[in-house]
Amino acid sequence: MRDVWSLPRRAQPLILAIALAATVSGCGSGDSTVAKTPQVTTSATASITAPATPSAQAAPTSSGPVDPCAIDLASPTIAKVVSELPRDPRSQQPWNVEPLAGNYSQCAQLSAVIIKANTNGVNPTTRAVLFHLGQFIPQGVPDTYGFNGIDPAQTTGDTVALTYPSGINGLNTDVRFHWNGNAVELIGNAPGH
Template sequence: MKRLLTATAAGVALLTGCGSSDSTVSKTPEASSTPAPAPAVAPPAPSVRAAPSTPAPDPCAVNLAAPEIAKTVSELPRDPRSGQAWSPEPLAGTYNECAQLSAIIVKANTNAENPNTRAVLFHLGKYIPSGVPDTYGFNSIKQSESTGDTVALVYSNGTQGLESVVKFRWNGAGVELIGNTPG
């Protein structure tokens, strides 16, 4: 029996010493007669679209539909020539809340052939009610000469071909006239 126990112990020791990682068969892949299947391609996932959202308007963009414009125009004194109020829809403008100086051009709300026009000036989106040189008669804005603190207003007499550009600038405390040049 002693011999049987010794043989059994030797067999257990032999089995314990050998593991599956020592086998040559387990390390060598078997040759396959059929090619490995190609990896399955999953169909494209359905695209999930986010609901379109309207970005908030940029306060530093030109906005000729700003409520401040309609409010300001409704409070302006009437046109001295026709006695009419001013149209709240600007003919032209650079109005934005971030500019040191911006402007709009409005016309008298009349059916006259050549209604009176005027520029209305704003500092940081707020109407400048006083301390502004006379701005009647201007009928457009020269965008190429206007900046964040300067507005180039144009007076044009289309029938005569006369045009004049007048520049106004915000000087830190108010509006000043800085230039008057032929267009």
């Protein structure tokens, strides 16, 4: 015959587990272990905000005068001129106002920026836009389509050497444009780099 006490013996491990759980969950914020344990969210927040503080402090506190004759490919003049150009004849898309290359300067007798058609095409049309003393030269300029860069070794204050791919072993060909005092003239081709 079974003993009445056999049921409590089976329940004894269960009662012990419940009592242990109650003891562990009874730890409050006054417990020394909990009070000394740092919270994870506090340190994660500090590591996220820490990099932002040094970069804000690294910014210069005083800025010197801006050189008006420096190359400035972010000039609003470029964006305005490019946005007013007729669309690319090949893709019928407007031109992207961010230059691919250039030496635009308000002080240069002749400077240029290279732009591309605002298209997702594989080989978008490129062209040079020429400036005299920072002002767009709208007329009297030889064809400037297909140029993709400027050769600084052959470019001076009144001459711009524009490059285009020759298709031979990755070499470029340079075409030099010169401000003659009244207009832009083509002064010759030279092997590029």
